[in-house]
Amino acid sequence: MDSDLIDRIYECSVVPELWPSVLDELAEMTEARGGLLFSARKVLCWTASGSIRDVFEDYVNDGWFLRCPRRPCLMSQAQPSFFVEQDFWSEDQIEVDPIYRDFFRPRGLGWSAGTGLQVPTGDSIVFSVERTLERGPFEAEDVAALNELRPHLARSALVSARLGLQRAQGATEALSGLRLPALLLNEAGTVIEANPWMETLSEQVKFGAGNRLVLADKAAQDQLAAALKAINTQPGAERCTFPLRDELGKATMVLHLIPIRRSAHDIFGQSFALLLVTPVSSERTPAANLLRSLFDLTPAEARVAQGVAGGKTLEDLAVAGDVSINTVRNQLRRVLEKTGCTRQAELAALLASVAVGAAP
Numbered sequence: 001m002d003s004d005l006i007d008r009i010y011e012c013s014v015v016p017e018l019w020p021s022v023l024d025e026l027a028e029m030t031e032a033r034g035g036l037l038f039s040a041r042k043v044l045c046w047t048a049s050g051s052i053r054d055v056f057e058d059y060v061n062d063g064w065f066l067r068c069p070r071r072p073c074l075m076s077q078a079q080p081s082f083f084v085e086q087d088f089w090s091e092d093q094i095e096v097d098p099i100y101r102d103f104f105r106p107r108g109l110g111w112s113a114g115t116g117l118q119v120p121t122g123d124s125i126v127f128s129v130e131r132t133l134e135r136g137p138f139e140a141e142d143v144a145a146l147n148e149l150r151p152h153l154a155r156s157a158l159v160s161a162r163l164g165l166q167r168a169q170g171a172t173e174a175l176s177g178l179r180l181p182a183l184l185l186n187e188a189g190t191v192i193e194a195n196p197w198m199e200t201l202s203e204q205v206k207f208g209a210g211n212r213l214v215l216a217d218k219a220a221q222d223q224l225a226a227a228l229k230a231i232n233t234q235p236g237a238e239r240c241t242f243p244l245r246d247e248l249g250k251a252t253m254v255l256h257l258i259p260i261r262r263s264a265h266d267i268f269g270q271s272f273a274l275l276l277v278t279p280v281s282s283e284r285t286p287a288a289n290l291l292r293s294l295f296d297l298t299p300a301e302a303r304v305a306q307g308v309a310g311g312k313t314l315e316d317l318a319v320a321g322d323v324s325i326n327t328v329r330n331q332l333r334r335v336l337e338k339t340g341c342t343r344q345a346e347l348a349a350l351l352a353s354v355a356v357g358a359a360p
Contacts, residue, residue, distance in 0.1 A: 007259075008022055010152065011264050013156040013264065014159060014268070015266075019037055020053075022035075024050075030129055033052055033132050034048060034051040037157060037160075039123060039160065040123070041161070046060065069097065074115060080151075080296060081143070081150070083113070084111070111136065114128035115146070120254075150296075151240075163178065170267060182275065184260075184271040186271065187272040189213050201253070217246075219245070240259075241295070242255055252280055253278065253279055256276040295338050295339055305335045308348050
């Protein structure tokens with residue numbers, strides 16, 4: 001995995017004017033014409049590669065965005081993955097769809113690979129890369145390459161979306177603009193600055209001696225320490241998103257550790273990482289949102305996690321997925337590693353608190 005590209009992805013989190021260059025690189029690596037980032041909460045914000053910006057200004061300003069079937073399809077998917085047209089429609093359906101027939105294809109476009117993220121904060125985020133009609137659909141290896149980067153894109157875009165794709169002028173303004181509990185850490189896990197929303201988490205997140213961050217959830221504390229250590233030693237491989245659980249073992253919050261890279265230091269000084277906290281609600285948060293924003297599971301791993309939470313045996317999952325029992329065991333092992341659980345029963349208890357299996 002390209003560690004320099006990952007650094008630049010995280011740089012974009014608080015320097016959003018750099019997103020077009022990163023989107024250009026995603027397009028170049030997949031032989032696409034350009035890339036896009038849309039985010040919406042109360043208002044729509046977006047940015048794009050310069051090569052397709054004019055096209056998507058028309059897409060937004062002329063109302064095509066509201067009529068396009070892509071976004072609802074992407075948001076309906078439980079798998080944390082990029083998808084292509086063939087995942088949703090036949091060639092005949094694409095040919096007669098007004099968006100493709102009357103908008104994309106007359107402009108020389110018509111093939112995309114996109115992913116949607118809808119997190120409990122109410123932010124909806126979509127990434128896509130757009131290919132020319134002449135080049136043809138995205139191949140599986142291109143989708144796989146994008147999926148390798150997806151967790152990093154998701155974490156960085158969450159920060160950008162909270163800031164409305166606007167660059168903050170300093171650390172205090174940035175932390176305030178997030179409107180979620182957030183703080184800045186140095187490499188040793190010492191808190192440099194925190195915003196007022198952190199005060200609402202005083203039972204689970206505390207500042208110890210020397211202003212060191214102390215989490216009530218021991219497993220989350222260990223994961224945070226490991227992630228801070230791995231940011232420099234294993235760029236791209238570290239687990240930077242993990243649950244914060246209460247005394248009953250239920251996930252109540254999600255911790256996102258965002259490395260501070262390159263020109264982001266102009267805003268955050270010499271801070272090492274930004275820790276952002278998002279809520280988990282058992283009444284309102286569907287399983288797809290949890291699996292996307294919390295665990296970064298692959299589609300196969302997500303299927304195993306949902307099956308375990310639903311009481312299915314590994315044998316059931318092997319038959320349903322038409323794979324060997326050893327394959328399911330390996331997938332379960334990776335799920336346990338990613339969720340910080342040690343036993344299958346612990347995983348089931350963790351996921352049971354967030355309405356696993358609900359429709360997105």
